[in-house]
Amino acid sequence: MKSPLSEIRQKDNLLNSITLDQLQVFEAAARHCSFTRAAEELFVTQPTVSMQVKHLAQAIGLPLFEQVGKRIYLTEAGKEVLHSCREIFQCLDRLETTIVDLKGMKQGKLRLAAVTTTKYFIPKLLKPFCKLYPGVKVALEFTNHEALLTRLNENLDDLYILSCPPNREDIEAKPFLDNPLVAIAPANHPFAKQHKLCLKNFAEEPLIVREEGSGTRKLVRQFFEQRGISPRINLELGSNEAIQQAVIDGLGLSVLSMHTLNCAEVRNQLAILDVDGFPIHRQWHVIFPKKKQLSITASTFLEYLLTETQQFSTDNDNPMQTVKTLWVQS
Ligand code: PGA
Numbered sequence: 001m002k003s004p005l006s007e008i009r010q011k012d013n014l015l016n017s018i019t020l021d022q023l024q025v026f027e028a029a030a031r032h033c034s035f036t037r038a039a040e041e042l043f044v045t046q047p048t049v050s051m052q053v054k055h056l057a058q059a060i061g062l063p064l065f066e067q068v069g070k071r072i073y074l075t076e077a078g079k080e081v082l083h084s085c086r087e088i089f090q091c092l093d094r095l096e097t098t099i100v101d102l103k104g105m106k107q108g109k110l111r112l113a114a115v116t117t118t119k120y121f122i123p124k125l126l127k128p129f130c131k132l133y134p135g136v137k138v139a140l141e142f143t144n145h146e147a148l149l150t151r152l153n154e155n156l157d158d159l160y161i162l163s164c165p166p167n168r169e170d171i172e173a174k175p176f177l178d179n180p181l182v183a184i185a186p187a188n189h190p191f192a193k194q195h196k197l198c199l200k201n202f203a204e205e206p207l208i209v210r211e212e213g214s215g216t217r218k219l220v221r222q223f224f225e226q227r228g229i230s231p232r233i234n235l236e237l238g239s240n241e242a243i244q245q246a247v248i249d250g251l252g253l254s255v256l257s258m259h260t261l262n263c264a265e266v267r268n269q270l271a272i273l274d275v276d277g278f279p280i281h282r283q284w285h286v287i288f289p290k291k292k293q294l295s296i297t298a299s300t301f302l303e304y305l306l307t308e309t310q311q312f313s314t315d316n317d318n319p320m321q322t323v324k325t326l327w328v329q330s
Pocket residue numbers: 115116117118143144145146162163164210213214215216217219
């Protein structure tokens with residue numbers, strides 16, 4: 001199948017003047033919807049980004065962005081060029097990886113995407129890996145659950161880490177670590193000292209949840225739905241840290257992954273409640289499309305992740321212990 005760029009190329013020889021630099025700058029600007037952020041990412045100036053995008057648009061003969069108010073949006077031509085751009089860079093990445101694999105060296109690029117909640121432990125697991133394979137360049141993107149699935153569909157990364165893998169035939173999902181979700185309150189809340197608190201009583205208190213698209217939010221919703229209980233949601237916040245602070249400040253109770261409580265200062269101001277049905281038992285999974293040919297670097301990391309986390313291995317009776325052991329070891 002012809003790519004949109006090759007079709008344009010046949011009609012217009014101006015494309016001979018397109019350079020990979022222009023495509024790289026354009027891709028970053030399109031991804032961020034911002035010339036300024038593209039410039040920051042690529043360590044160039046904002047006028048350089050504007051100039052490269054301008055030259056690319058001139059070569060193609062169509063505008064690639066349009067400005068509405070303060071924001072820039074891709075035009076139809078821009079979307080086509082972005083699509084082709086990604087194919088070109090993925091193809092070059094594959095070529096680089098193949099060459100490295102042919103040389104049998106543990107180096108190259110490892111692209112990981114992980115949900116925001118994993119930021120409390122993924123860097124710790126990555127550190128020894130990077131020491132072991134100093135030739136491997138790691139690009140790690142943290143996004144929420146929905147945004148991660150979009151990246152998966154666009155085939156942007158080698159491996160994806162989350163706790164609710166999509167129920168799809170074409171996806172390989174390997175569990176590797178416990179992810180208990182706990183009910184939390186301010187340390188001085190009357191519930192803090194109670195044992196075997198009834199879920200209905202917990203649900204009568206104001207509840208703070210993560211933003212739409214978050215995996216944590218999805219798990220909390222499923223948990224209450226399965227029990228036919230509607231919690232009183234009074235606040236939505238876009239990060240685990242913001243929720244912890246809001247709970248400490250007395251704005252409501254919440255349910256978060258135990259991994260988010262790794263900082264003693266925060267833990268001292270919060271209480272983990274003994275509520276019926278908690279902790280919610282979940283596991284972190286590493287996933288990738290079954291038909292994807294993993295590079296040597298990606299399969300080495302996959303093997304490392306599965307082996308390394310065995311020492312914190314799933315204790316069905318006490319998943320909280322897994323997380324605590326991980327805190328102690330790190
Ligand atoms: P989140 O995902 O960081 O988007 O809430 C967490 C999860 O998958 O459990």
